[in-house]
Amino acid sequence: MKTEAIMAKLQAKYPLEKEYLQAVQEVLESIEDVYNQHPEFEAAKIVERIVEPDRIFTFRVTWIDDRGEVQTNTGYRIQFNSAIGPYKGGLRFHKAVTPSMLKFLGFEQTFKNALTTLPMGGAKGGSDFDPVGKSDAEIMRFCQAFMLELWQCIGPDQDIPAGDVGVGGREIGFLYGMYKKLAREYNTGVLTGKGGTWGGSILRPEATGFGALYFTQHLLDKAGKTIEGKKVALSGFGNVAWGAATKATQLGAKVVAISGPDGVCHILDGITKEMIDYMLVMRASNRNKVEDMAVKFPGKAVFTPGKKAWSIPCDIALPCAFQNELSEDDAKELKANGCWCCCEVSNMGCQPGAIHFFQNNGILFAPGKAVNAGGVATSGLEMTQNAEHISWDAQEVDDKLHFIMKSIHEQCVKFGTQPDGHVDYVKGANIAGFMKVATAMLEQGIV
Numbered sequence: 329m330k331t332e333a334i335m336a337k338l339q340a341k342y343p344l345e346k347e348y349l350q351a352v353q354e355v356l357e358s359i360e361d362v363y364n365q366h367p368e369f370e371a372a373k374i375v376e377r378i379v380e381p382d383r384i385f386t387f388r389v390t391w392i393d394d395r396g397e398v399q400t401n402t403g404y405r406i407q408f409n410s411a412i413g414p415y416k417g418g419l420r421f422h423k424a425v426t427p428s429m430l431k432f433l434g435f436e437q438t439f440k441n442a443l444t445t446l447p448m449g450g451a452k453g454g455s456d457f458d459p460v461g462k463s464d465a466e467i468m469r470f471c472q473a474f475m476l477e478l479w480q481c482i483g484p485d486q487d488i489p490a491g492d493v494g495v496g497g498r499e500i501g502f503l504y505g506m507y508k509k510l511a512r513e514y515n516t517g518v519l520t521g522k523g524g525t526w527g528g529s530i531l532r533p534e535a536t537g538f539g540a541l542y543f544t545q546h547l548l549d550k551a552g553k554t555i556e557g558k559k560v561a562l563s564g565f566g567n568v569a570w571g572a573a574t575k576a577t578q579l580g581a582k583v584v585a586i587s588g589p590d591g592v593c594h595i596l597d598g599i600t601k602e603m604i605d606y607m608l609v610m611r612a613s614n615r616n617k618v619e620d621m622a623v624k625f626p627g628k629a630v631f632t633p634g635k636k637a638w639s640i641p642c643d644i645a646l647p648c649a650f651q652n653e654l655s656e657d658d659a660k661e662l663k664a665n666g667c668w669c670c671c672e673v674s675n676m677g678c679q680p681g682a683i684h685f686f687q688n689n690g691i692l693f694a695p696g697k698a699v700n701a702g703g704v705a706t707s708g709l710e711m712t713q714n715a716e717h718i719s720w721d722a723q724e725v726d727d728k729l730h731f732i733m734k735s736i737h738e739q740c741v742k743f744g745t746q747p748d749g750h751v752d753y754v755k756g757a758n759i760a761g762f763m764k765v766a767t768a769m770l771e772q773g774i775v
């Protein structure tokens with residue numbers, strides 16, 4: 329297998345799918361050497377098969393806004409790979425959603441889910457619906473209209489969606505309510521991220537951020553460092569940033585920045601419990617403005633419009649917002665300001681130039697599919713609880729999440745340790761995930 333030849337074919341076939349091509353390129357570069365040591369993979373054309381989704385559903389979603397006007401959006405579900413289990417992955421509601429974005433996310437999800445140790449295939453879905461400025465009633469009507477189409481594609485043993493950007497507990501509630509009416513199926517297992525009284529796992533809302541910090545602890549430990557007292561800059565203020573801010577603070581770090589599309593808040597003395605709670609209010613408001621934090625906490629949070637979190641001096645950078653949010657120039661600015669570690673929490677949060685800059689300049693770096701896998705892993709734990717009709721307490725879920733993040737870190741070390749002894753976490757995560765999915769595909773024949 330030659331990465332260049334496969335990429336040339338994909339580029340010719342999908343010339344406009346930038347994010348998808350970027351995600352595939354990163355994985356193929358990482359696995360090329362290992363792949364070529366396995367002629368049986370080549371014979372079964374595993375790479376050519378693994379880069380293509382199993383199937384893509386595209387549907388029209390029509391709903392009525394608060395002014396009585398008819399609105400039309402496009403909905404998607406991409407079932408990417410089912411080699412190791414039923415399709416599993418989030419739904420993204422964001423105005424910039426395209427098939428390319430969801431294909432990149434579904435592709436990444438396949439390897440991420442393989443790392444979790446749980447039997448889950450990869451999927452992603454969503455819509456170009458823009459939640460910004462929408463009322464709760466509009467969100468509900470959109471979710472209901474979306475589910476009118478989606479329900480036939482999913483099921484507890486088939487495809488289990490969850491949240492992603494723009495889809496949290498509120499949206500999962502509306503989606504779940506409509507699914508039940510349509511499917512007449514009262515099994516709680518069809519969606520994860522549900523409310524605590526109707527099948528949701530305790531700690532699922534926190535799990536992506538908590539897991540990211542547990543992974544960061546293992547990475548720092550391996551490098552002979554600790555997190556106590558370190559300054560952490562994180563981007564975004566949604567569910568993932570909220571969980572990361574909570575756990576970083578609990579572990580004794582000082583969160584000095586959060587950000588939004590409008591700019592950055594420098595949090596002078598480190599984020600407090602009240603500020604972390606306020607992040608939830610900001611998310612629920614659908615305003616999508618981080619400036620609201622500075623308005624609520626004057627003198628403690630200082631807002632600068634148009635700037636990113638990466639302009640605030642820190643030890644550890646945690647991108648928690650959106651793909652490609654951290655550029656090579658941002659990486660250089662971080663280093664110039666003293667940053668020495670970046671754990672990517674968003675999916676593909678760092679541009680390729682930023683990753684190469686980190687790796688070539690001695691900055692510890694780990695990719696999203698390893699760092700953020702605690703979210704989907706806890707979704708997997710929610711599925712187990714649903715299937716058993718029981719619920720575990722916080723200690724049990726947290727212990728399992730700890731175990732999973734430790735295992736993911738070990739897999740990265742196993743497959744990513746280089747001849748000079750340092751760990752290439754990008755290679756480690758990609759090779760570990762790929763080997764598991766590729767082996768399963770091989771054993772299941774040409775399908």
Ligand code: 2IT
Pocket residue numbers: 416417418419437440488489490491492493520675700701703704705707
């Ligand atoms: O990117 C992700 O892993 C998620 N949005 C969570 C997916 C899930 O099924 O919990």
